Amino acid sequence: MQWVGHVQRMEDTRARKRLMEGTLEGRRGRGRRSLWSDGVERDMTVLGVRSLKEAASDRLKWRNMLDQAKAHPGL
Secondary structure (H helix, E strand, C coil), X not given: CHHHXXXXXXXXXXXXXXXXXXXXXXXXXXXXXXXXXXXXXXXXXXXXXCCHHHHHHCHXXXXXXXXXXXXXXXC
């Protein structure tokens, strides 16, 4: 989650940000494989974060949220 906040604050032209925000075309294969991004979204929901961009834009708020995530037993 710390890395996600770092990437969210990057300029939109950076390759890492474009890769993280991009989606692949086509369909997933049979069966459900959880993706890393699915886990991050689930963790954000548990912490009550509605907008990743808003939360990551404020470094202090993001740091406090990371501390909450570390203290949360289910994450």
